[in-house]
Structure formats: structure tokens, C-alpha cells
Amino acid sequence: VSADVVVQATGVTKKYGGIAALKGIDLTIHEGEIFGIIGPNGAGKSTLFDILCGIIQPTTGQVQLLGKTIQGMSAHVVARLGVARRFQRTAVFAEATVMQNLLFAAHQSFSHSMLGRFVHSKHWQEERDAFFSRAQEVLGITGLWDDRERIACTLAYGVQRRLAVGLALMPDPKLLFLDEPAAGMDDQDSDSFITLVREVAPGRTVIIVEHDMRVIRKLCHRCLAMADGRPLQRGQPADVLQHPDVIEAYLGAA
Numbered sequence: 271v272s273a274d275v276v277v278q279a280t281g282v283t284k285k286y287g288g289i290a291a292l293k294g295i296d297l298t299i300h301e302g303e304i305f306g307i308i309g310p311n312g313a314g315k316s317t318l319f320d321i322l323c324g325i326i327q328p329t330t331g332q333v334q335l336l337g338k339t340i341q342g343m344s345a346h347v348v349a350r351l352g353v354a355r356r357f358q359r360t361a362v363f364a365e366a367t368v369m370q371n372l373l374f375a376a377h378q379s380f381s382h383s384m385l386g387r388f389v390h391s392k393h394w395q396e397e398r399d400a401f402f403s404r405a406q407e408v409l410g411i412t413g414l415w416d417d418r419e420r421i422a423c424t425l426a427y428g429v430q431r432r433l434a435v436g437l438a439l440m441p442d443p444k445l446l447f448l449d450e451p452a453a454g455m456d457d458q459d460s461d462s463f464i465t466l467v468r469e470v471a472p473g474r475t476v477i478i479v480e481h482d483m484r485v486i487r488k489l490c491h492r493c494l495a496m497a498d499g500r501p502l503q504r505g506q507p508a509d510v511l512q513h514p515d516v517i518e519a520y521l522g523a524a
């Protein structure tokens with residue numbers, strides 16, 4: 271495996287009882303790529319995504335992240351490698367401020383991350399300062415500085431989505447997984463979201479499952495189109511999206 275490969279999946283299958291959700295996926299993603307996973311409903315995108323970030327185990331096959339085989343690792347051990355997944359819920363605490371949410375995300379992730387270097391040190395002050403300064407950085411990166419004292423649930427939808435990305439950025443992950451980040455966004459929100467991802471991408475690898483092809487086109491260097499648990503096409507979004515097999519898969523599923 272060459273040094274710049276950060277995700278390597280080989281012969282990955284997943285069965286749920288009699289249902290074969292994934293029928294054999296090989297995938298290589300390189301450092302610094304923004305990589306999209308697309309396909310019609312039921313194609314197996316979420317299943318592949320969950321396997322890649324260690325949330326579920328494949329039935330057969332292997333996944334290496336950042337040079338380590340993740341077989342048998344729990345999700346939080348995978349997280350310790352430098353892998354973060356956008357928080358499923360927008361805020362950890364809907365009733366807490368943006369800043370409090372970021373600090374809480376740091377506490378949740380610190381034992382699994384770079385920030386964990388303080389865990390045994392008993393330098394609580396140091397730890398608190400590290401979280402606080404990282405939270406300030408993330409407020410800056412995500413454009414949430416002016417919203418830092420606002421209660422999370424009172425934020426506009428697009429802003430809440432930025433917060434969700436901010437939470438995932440707290441441990442400064444090398445590998446960032448985004449699961450349908452633009453779902454429910456209007457064009458304006460999704461444009462500002464695209465800008466945000468471009469800004470946070472340098473120095474990381476970003477993997478996105480997304481139904482919004484506009485986002486895939488504008489953001490991803492490469493993507494994988496799946497259908498029926500199999501890879502269909504991969505390459506630059508413009509090429510993949512106009513491939514007859516991909517168009518047919520979407521039409522067939524409609």
C-alpha cells in the first residue's frame with residue numbers, strides 16, 4: 271500500500287440475514303482527497319460508510335484506515351486513529367450554547383483523540399485550556415464566532431449544520447466522514463457548506479455520502495457510484511454522473 275493511501279477497502283461484503291447489502295467493494299482513497307459515495311436508495315452507501323468508519327464490521331473483507339487494519343476495533347478505537355464522523359445529531363446539547371457544545375464534543379472525543387494526551391496527566395487546567403483554544407479555532411474555521419453564546423437549538427438550520435461539522439472537527443481529525451451533510455439545505459446554505467468543507471479539507475481526507483449531486487460535482491475530486499451493493503463507476507464526478515450505467519441505476523431506482 272503506497273504511503274498516501276488513507277482508506278483501503280478490499281473485498282468488503284455485508285449481509286443482514288438473507289440481504290446482501292454489499293456484494294464486494296474495493297476502494298482506495300488517497301490523502302487529501304474529497305471523495306464522494308453516491309447511488310440510488312438502497313445501493314449500500316450507508317452500509318459502506320459505516321464499515322469504513324468502523325461503526326459496523328464487514329461480513330467479509332478488510333478495511334485499512336491510515337495504514338491500520340480496523341478489523342475488530344471498536345468505533346472509539348478507530349476514532350483514536352484520527353477519524354471523525356460528523357455528529358449524527360446537530361448539537362450534543364440542543365439547550366446549550368455553541369461554545370458549550372464544542373467543549374462537550376472535546377470531552378467526548380478527547381480520550382479517543384490527539385487531545386487525549388492530557389488524559390492521564392492530571393493537568394486539568396492544561397486540558398481545559400487546550401479544549402478552549404481548540405474550540406476558539408473551530409469557531410473561527412466554521413464562521414460561528416459571533417454565534418458562540420447562542421443556544422444551539424435557536425440557530426438557523428444551515429448554521430446548525432455548520433455546528434455539526436465543528437463538533438467533528440474538535441479532535442482535528444485526519445479523516446473526516448460526512449453523512450449526507452447537505453440534506454435539507456437550500457442552495458445558499460449548501461453553497462456556504464461547500465465553502466466550509468473546502469476550507470477545512472486541506473491536511474485532511476474527507477469522505478462524503480450525499481444525495482445532492484450539485485454538492486458532489488462542486489466538492490469532490492473523485493466519487494464512487496454504487497448500485498445494488500456493487501461499485502458501478504468511479505472517477506471524477508462529471509464523468510461518473512454522465513455515465514449511462516449510473517444514469518440507468520438512478521432511473522431504475524426512481
Ligand code: ATP
Nearest residue numbers: 286289290291309310311312313314315316317318
Ligand atoms: P439510502 O440512500 O436510502 O440511505 P443506502 O445506499 O445508504 O440507501 P443502505 O442503507 O446501505 O443503502 O442499505 C443497503 C441495503 O441493506 C438495503 O437493502 C437495506 O434495506 C439493507 N440494510 C441496511 N441496513 C440494514 C439492517 N440494519 N438490517 C437489515 N437490512 C439492512
